[in-house]
Amino acid sequence: xxxxxxxxxxxxxxxxxxxxxxxxxxxxxxxxxxxxxxxxxxxxxxxxxxxxxxxxxxxxxxxxxxxxxxxxxxxxxxxxxxxxxxxxxxxxxxxxxxxxxxxxxxxxxxxxxxxxxxxxxxxxxxxxxxxxxxxxxxxxxxxxxxxxxxxxxxxxxxxxxxx
Amino acid sequence: xxxxxxxxxxxxxxxxxxxxxxxxxxxxxxxxxxxxxxxxxxxxxxxxxxxxxxxxxxxxxxxxxxxxxxxxxxxxxxxxxxxxxxxxxxxxxxxxxxxxxxxxxxxxxxxxxxxxxxxxxxxxxxxxxxxxxxxxxxxxxxxxxxxxxxxxxxxxxxxxxxxxxxxxxxxxxxxxxxxxxxxxxxxxxxxxxxxxxxxxxxxxxxxxxxxxxxxxxxxxxxxxxxxxxxxxxxxxxxxxxxxxxxxxxxxxxxxxxxxxxxxxxxxxxxxxxxxxxxxxxxxxxxxxxxxxxxxxxxxxxxxxxxxxxxxxxxxxxxxxxxxxxxxxxxxxxxxxxxxxxxxxxxxxxxxxxxxxxxxxxxxxxxxxxxxxxxxxxxxxxxxxxxxxxxxxxxxxxxxxxxxxxxxxxxxxxxxxxxxxxxxxxxxxxxxxxxxxxxxxxxxxxxxxxxxxxxxxxxxxxxxxxxxxxxxxxxxxxxxxxxxxxxxxxxxxxxxxxxxxxxxxxxxxxxxxxxxxxxxxxxxxxxxxxxxxxxxxxxxxxxxxxxxxxxxxxxxxxxxxxxxxxxxxxxxxxxxxxxxxxxxxxxxxxxxxxxxxxxxxxxxxxxxxxxxxxxxxxxxxxxxxxxxxxxxxxxxxxxxxxxxxxxxxxxxxxxxxxxxxxxxxxxxxxxxxxxxxxxxxxxxxxxxxxxxxxxxxxxxxxxxxxxxxxxxxxxxxxxxxxxxxxxxxxxxxxxxxxxxxxxxxxxxxxxxxxxx
Ligand code: FES
Ligand code: FES
Numbered sequence: 069x070x071x072x073x074x075x076x077x078x079x080x081x082x083x084x085x086x087x088x089x090x091x092x093x094x095x096x097x098x099x100x101x102x103x104x105x106x107x108x109x110x111x112x113x114x115x116x117x118x119x120x121x122x123x124x125x126x127x128x129x130x131x132x133x134x135x136x137x138x139x140x141x142x143x144x145x146x147x148x149x150x151x152x153x154x155x156x157x158x159x160x161x162x163x164x165x166x167x168x169x170x171x172x173x174x175x176x177x178x179x180x181x182x183x184x185x186x187x188x189x190x191x192x193x194x195x196x197x198x199x200x201x202x203x204x205x206x207x208x209x210x211x212x213x214x215x216x217x218x219x220x221x222x223x224x225x226x227x228x229x230x231x
Numbered sequence: 232x233x234x235x236x237x238x239x240x241x242x243x244x245x246x247x248x249x250x251x252x253x254x255x256x257x258x259x260x261x262x263x264x265x266x267x268x269x270x271x272x273x274x275x276x277x278x279x280x281x282x283x284x285x286x287x288x289x290x291x292x293x294x295x296x297x298x299x300x301x302x303x304x305x306x307x308x309x310x311x312x313x314x315x316x317x318x319x320x321x322x323x324x325x326x327x328x329x330x331x332x333x334x335x336x337x338x339x340x341x342x343x344x345x346x347x348x349x350x351x352x353x354x355x356x357x358x359x360x361x362x363x364x365x366x367x368x369x370x371x372x373x374x375x376x377x378x379x380x381x382x383x384x385x386x387x388x389x390x391x392x393x394x395x396x397x398x399x400x401x402x403x404x405x406x407x408x409x410x411x412x413x414x415x416x417x418x419x420x421x422x423x424x425x426x427x428x429x430x431x432x433x434x435x436x437x438x439x440x441x442x443x444x445x446x447x448x449x450x451x452x453x454x455x456x457x458x459x460x461x462x463x464x465x466x467x468x469x470x471x472x473x474x475x476x477x478x479x480x481x482x483x484x485x486x487x488x489x490x491x492x493x494x495x496x497x498x499x500x501x502x503x504x505x506x507x508x509x510x511x512x513x514x515x516x517x518x519x520x521x522x523x524x525x526x527x528x529x530x531x532x533x534x535x536x537x538x539x540x541x542x543x544x545x546x547x548x549x550x551x552x553x554x555x556x557x558x559x560x561x562x563x564x565x566x567x568x569x570x571x572x573x574x575x576x577x578x579x580x581x582x583x584x585x586x587x588x589x590x591x592x593x594x595x596x597x598x599x600x601x602x603x604x605x606x607x608x609x610x611x612x613x614x615x616x617x618x619x620x621x622x623x624x625x626x627x628x629x630x631x632x633x634x635x636x637x638x639x640x641x642x643x644x645x646x647x648x649x650x651x652x653x654x655x656x657x658x659x660x661x662x663x664x665x666x667x668x669x670x671x672x673x674x675x676x677x678x679x680x681x682x683x684x685x686x687x688x689x690x691x692x693x694x695x696x697x698x699x700x701x702x703x704x705x706x707x708x709x710x711x712x713x714x715x716x717x718x719x720x721x722x723x724x725x726x727x728x729x730x731x732x733x734x735x736x737x738x739x740x741x742x743x744x745x746x747x748x749x750x751x752x753x754x755x756x757x758x759x760x761x762x763x764x765x766x767x768x769x770x771x772x773x774x775x776x777x778x779x780x781x782x783x784x785x786x787x788x789x790x791x792x793x794x795x796x797x798x799x800x801x802x803x804x805x806x807x808x809x810x811x812x813x814x815x816x817x818x819x820x821x822x823x824x825x826x827x828x829x830x831x832x833x834x835x836x837x838x839x840x841x842x843x844x845x846x847x848x849x850x851x852x853x854x855x856x857x858x859x860x861x862x863x864x865x866x867x868x869x870x871x872x873x874x875x876x877x878x879x880x881x882x883x884x885x886x887x888x889x890x891x892x893x894x895x896x897x898x899x900x901x902x903x904x905x906x907x908x909x910x911x912x913x914x915x916x917x918x919x920x921x922x923x924x925x926x927x928x929x930x931x932x933x934x935x936x937x938x939x940x941x942x943x944x945x946x947x948x949x950x951x952x953x954x955x956x957x958x959x960x961x962x963x964x965x966x967x968x969x970x971x972x973x974x975x976x977x978x979x980x981x982x983x984x985x986x
Contacts, residue, residue, distance in 0.1 A: 109260035110253020112464070114414040115498045119898035122414055150253030163251040167243050170868040174710030175250030176415040176464025182251060204906040208898070210412050210465050211710045213875030214906045216868050 081142045083108070084152025090139070098137040099123045102149060110150035110179045114208065121207030124180035125149050131187040131206075150179035159186050161224040171220035173211035181207050185221045195225055238723040238926045241864035245714035245734060246462070255462045258418040258434045259495045266420070267296065268339035269484045269494040272332045272349045273504060274324035277360070277573035277891040278372065279353035281322055281331065287348035295345060296488040298333040303483060305450030309475050310443050315373075316539035316576065318448055318479045324353070325372065326538035326575050327892035328504040330476070335484040335492050358573040360891050362512050362533050365570040372538070373571035379536050380544040380569045382551045384820045386623055387562030392527035396518035400602045404515070404591035405957040406940070408535075408886040409508035409879070410893075411580050412903050413709075415464020417473060417505060418495035421481035428455025429482055434463045435474035437747035438705045442739050444475035445482055460737040463709035467876070468579030470709065471749055472542055473505045502896035506578025507886060509534040509546055509569075513554070513591030523605045523613040527562030530554045532588055536569040537576035543569040546577075548679050550584030552824045553937075555623040556592035557634055557673040558614040563623050574891040579749065581873065582936035585674055586880065593670040593941030594956055597948060607945060608647070611671050612638060626823045630919055632856060634671060637832045637917055641669075641854040644915060645834040651949075658950065664839045665849070666950030670942035671832050675825030676930025677752040680815035683826070687807050689743035690760035692721055692768050693735075694801040698788030700727060700768070702734040703802070704745040706757045710872075711932050712865035713753050719861060720758045720925045724765040727784050743804060751930025754861060755827065758925030760805045767803030827929040830917075831855035833874075833938035836910075837946040844962035844969070846882055846947055848910040855934060856917040859927030863916075866931055871912045873935025878910075879903045881940040885959045 080089045083106060090105050097116075102108045102125070114122030116135050123134040126148040153159035162185050165171065172178040181204065188195060188203035195203065200218050209217060249255040284299075286292050300307050300321040307321060308314040320331045334345055357370045364370070365377045373379065393399065419433035428451055435441060438458040445456045458478070463470060477494060484492040496504070517528035532554055536543035551567035600610040615634040621627050642648065647667055654665040677683055691703030702721050708714040718732040725732075735741050745757050772778035777790035795801050815822035836850040853870050860866045883902045887894040895901045918927075940958050947955055947965070953972040955965075 103260075104262075109256070112257070112415070113259070114416075115898045117498070117897060117899060120414060153252075163248075166251045167247045168864075170241075170244075170864040172244065172247060172250045173712075173868060173872065174413070174415070174463065174465040175246070175255050176257060176413075178250050179253040201906050208414060208903060208905060210414050210467070210876070210903065211872045212868055213871035213873075213904075213912055214909050215871045215912055216864070218906070 077140070079139050079143050081144060082146045084148060092139045094138060094140040096139045097135050098139050098142050099134040101139045102134060108149050108151050112176055112179060114176065119208070121184060122177055122180045124183045124207060126183055126187055131184055150183060153182070153186065156186065158189050158224070161227050162186060162220065165220040165223040165227070169220040169223060170216040171212065177207060177209040181209060181217060185224070188221065189225055193225065195221070197222070237719050237729050238861050239859065241862055242715055242719050242729045244712065244865070245718055246708060257415055257464050258420060258432060258461045261420060261432065261461065263420065263422065263491040266491040266493055267335040267337055267484065267488055268342060269333060269335040269481055269492045270342040270346050271330050271480060272334065272346050274320060274327060274329040274331055274351065276324065276353050276355055277327050277358035278325055279355040281320065281324065282352040282354055284332070285350045287350060290345050290348045294336060296335040296484055298483045298487050302487055303448060304486065306447045308447070309479060310447040311472060311475070311541055312544060313540035316541060318476065326573050327890065328575050330480065333480050333484050335488055358891060360572055360574065360888070362510070362535050362570055365572050372573060377571045378568055379540045379571060380547055382548060382567040382820055384551055384563070384565040384623055386560060386625055387527060389527050389529060389562045389564045392518040392562050395526055397521035398519045398602050400517045400519060400595070400599045402515050402595045402598045403512065403956060404594050405512045406510060406587045406590050407959055408510050408577065409580060409884050410502055410886060410901060411467040411469030411507070413465025413467060413469055416496045416498055416501040417470065417477050418493070419474065419478045419481045420491055420493045421478065421485035422491040423482070423485045423489060428457065429486070430457040430459065431478045431482060432459045432461050433474050433478055434470060435460055436466045436470045436707050436709060436749065438707065438737050438739050439744045440472065440747060441475045441478045444479060448479050449482055449486065458739045460707045463707060466709040467581045468583065468749065469506060471579035471747065473578065498898060499896045502901065503893045504575060506576060508580040509536060509543065509577040509584065509587065511535070511550070511587035513588055515591060515595040517595065517599060519599055519603055521603060523603050523610050525558060525560060525614050527560060530563070530565045532565065532567040534569050534584065534587065535572050535574070535577060537572060537574045539576045541576040542578055546579070546584040548584070550588040551820070552624060552675065552679065553585040553673070554588040554592060556589060556596070557616050557671050557830060559616050559620045560623055565623065572891065574888070581876065582933045583750065585933065586937050586940065589672045589937045590941050590958060593672065594944060597945045598954065607669050608638065608642065611669065615671070622824065624821050624824045632830050632919060634830060634832070637830065637854055637856065638671065640915065641832040641834050641852050644854065644913060645836065645850065645852040647834060650836060654950070662841050664841060664950040666837050666946040666948070668835045668837070668942045668944065668946030668949055669832065670938040670945065672937045673828045673830050674751065674930065674934040674937055676755050676827045676829060677825055678750055679824055680822065681817055683756060683807060684809045686746045688746040688757065688760060689804055689806045690745045690757060690764050691743050691802050691804050692761060692764035694768055694791035694794060696792060696795045698792040700725060700732045702732065702761055703742040704757055704761070705737050705739070705742050706745050706753050707737050707748045711869060712862060713748065715865060716754050716861050717758060717761050720761045721765045723926065724762045725769055725787065727787060731784060731788070751932045751934065754925065754928040755930055756807065758928055760807060762925045764803045764805035767805060771803065827858065829855060829857045829929050829931065829934045831934055831938055833942045835939065835942035835946045837943060837950060839947060839950045839965065844965040846960065846965065848878055848943060851910045851912045852915070853912060853935060853938070854915040854917065856919055857931045857934065858929035859918060860916050861926065861928050866916070867914045869931050870914045870935045874912045874939050875904050875909050877936050877939025878908070878943065881943040881958050882960060885961055
């Protein structure tokens with residue numbers, strides 16, 4: 069939110085497989101840079117304080133809240149957003165099972181939730197129900213009560229895209 | 232007739248693919264050329280006169296657009312029921328966070344500092360913060376008596392029942408405010424152009440509410456105001472009335488600056504400044520025969536409306552009508568009242584008054600059970616409404632609902648009796664206590680009483696030049712499945728594939744007014760109209776000879792294309808017709824309150840940790856009769872999501888008030904359930920096969936909010952053996968209740984209020 073911190077600087081990073089250089093204030097949030105400068109509006113803001121996970125992206129293999137990441141910290145890193153999941157088999161399976169199982173209602177938490185699920189299945193291709201609950205505990209959903217999201221993740225795991 | 236093959240199937244969510252790929256465009260995803268960002272300067276005190284406004288140093292004010300009440304071209308109010316809520320304070324403020332002036336700037340980062348730099352001096356006036364203070368009337372803050380609205384419901388001879396009673400059971404119950412906490416905060420963009428007028432895009436439930444408010448505020452004719460709903464990231468009632476205020480603010484800035492203006496609240500502003508569920512207090516006094524039959528009673532219900540009327544009268548009405556629960560009352564008197572306090576106005580939230588009064592009713596049933604020494608199950612069974620009997624407004628139940636059977640089924644699914652016995656043994660020792668709780672309830676679908684007649688909703692179905700079918704409604708999608716279910720209904724009616732039907736984006740220049748998307752009315756009321764409008768389309772085509780009595784999808788498409796080619800735009804409209812012989816007396820609140828009721832039995836199993844005083848819900852059975860289930864996946868999702876919100880209402884979500892202002896306006900300290908907190912929520916539907924609504928659908932969206940809190944609190948009482956009569960119940964509240972119960976150990980054996 070704040071633009072404090074000296075003067076704008078160039079930050080280079082890889083976003084969804086493509087090298088990008090942006091000019092930004094060092095303390096600007098990665099979330100804002102993705103949404104406003106790179107037009108990647110699939111990453112959402114729900115709280116701006118690391119509580120809801122709507123802004124989740126995968127950064128160098130880790131699931132992060134992009135509202136808590138100053139853009140300078142993303143220098144040289146590899147960032148994947150919902151827009152970058154197009155060809156990822158695991159992500160595609162999750163998108164299908166979210167549709168089938170009712171994992172998305174209003175959809176505002178969905179991009180972050182799917183990234184969290186992709187991350188979870190990358191780490192644990194055959195998660196137990198507890199793994200799923202824990203893996204998604206940083207992503208809030210006010211609509212679904214989570215149960216159909218759990219079912220979607222379990223279904224995607226079962227579909228064997230875990231390979 | 233065509234066989235029904237789309238309705239009752241889990242057709243995929245129409246806008247689902249856009250949502251799972253991140254392509255769906257919500258308000259904050261939209262940027263217009265030359266757009267400014269707006270912000271709101273709000274009062275910092277609960278009540279007072281504005282003495283002076285100073286624009287502080289260190290800000291280049293020339294670069295800001297500033298709007299005050301003086302810039303309002305039309306009426307300075309947000310048109311709704313009473314028109315008492317100003318759009319911008321004019322000399323006086325009545326609650327913390329009341330909007331005073333508006334700022335806009337090309338750089339959104341420049342706004343927070345500027346908002347801080349505006350200082351407002353006040354002459355404070357004495358505020359009122361609680362229902363009790365408001366009732367005392369030592370300070371009059373609204374009207375002549377601080378009362379927004381009262382209702383009286385009377386049935387039978389209440390005064391004659393007391394002497395026939397074997398027991399008189401009294402109780403007082405209260406519920407707290409609850410934040411809707413949709414994950415997408417409120418937001419709107421406005422653009423103005425002298426030629427075309429005003430356009431507003433926003434995250435909202437009711438485009439025509441906003442339309443009406445903007446006409447009055449901006450002094451513009453109907454045709455010069457356009458309201459478009461963008462993809463909406465959750466609403467739950469929280470985007471029913473407040474978006475009119477936000478749209479008004481963006482519009483004033485856009486009209487003054489002649490540039491598009493976006494206002495999107497951050498989480499803190501959304502939580503402290505916008506509406507929440509009305510806090511409530513309900514007192515019951517009930518006459519009961521020794522076999523457990525309720526002879527009658529009195530219910531006194533009060534809700535805290537906040538500083539302005541807004542929707543409180545309607546919330547109160549629903550609370551009052553639901554106050555008697557799904558029981559047969561030979562005699563009853565319900566006095567209901569909405570009072571003013573100097574807090575931001577409380578507003579619509581899923582359930583709309585019913586969760587408050589049903590919490591009280593369902594807690595009170597357990598208290599009655601204890602008094603007459605029956606089980607919570609038996610006391611309910613004895614008193615359930617049966618077909619042919621009447622509700623407290625004397626509406627006859629004319630569908631074959633069998634609550635006793637539903638109760639049996641819910642108990643069986645939850646292994647109620649076996650667990651009760653098992654827990655009774657286990658609770659003798661150990662570090663946890665377990666309990667089972669039941670709640671039985673009903674929820675009326677659609678607007679109350681004459682509401683639907685006044686709304687006179689209109690729905691359109693269009694045959695397009697491409698031979699497709701488009702549903703035209705102002706009913707909005709915000710997660711509940713409006714788009715999907717209405718398309719299913721149109722496809723079903725016309726015998727077309729689901730994929731042939733689409734739904735228009737709600738835009739007041741494109742779609743007729745099908746009424747607000749509230750009150751669990753969409754599937755039942757709007758759905759029926761979609762079916763009739765679709766039949767109209769078909770009739771036009773068959774009457775003109777373009778279509779035979781039976782037809783294939785391809786024949787329909789061709790007929791449609793030919794019709795558009797020959798006659799231009801091809802639409803069929805259907806208007807709500809009130810069913811004949813519906814009797815409703817608005818003066819005496821008597822008659823057919825709702826076109827249909829949904830019915831439910833919920834059973835909660837809880838575990839209370841005696842070391843931390845935290846409660847977890849271990850299992851939850853939600854069994855309901857909602858008429859025909861049009862889309863099983865979506866319907867189940869509505870129930871589970873509502874139950875999770877109900878768990879939050881009962882156990883986690885506490886608004887901390889100080890001087891009328893929410894202190895914990897952050898997700899870090901206002902806690903909603905996470906994926907780690909929800910139990911298995913097991914959903915079961917009963918279908919009576921009734922004749923309501925489109926293909927037999929009744930309302931579903933609000934129902935699941937009503938039952939969880941009482942079921943859970945009843946289960947906690949079962950676990951701990953102490954009565955708990957308010958929600959939310961956080962660990963500190965459980966601790967206090969246990970402590971005060973052990974202080975009262977000696978008189979615990981003769982519960983108060985029981986004769
Ligand atoms: S917006 Fe980043 S965690 Fe909520
Ligand atoms: S689907 Fe609405 S918040 Fe998750």
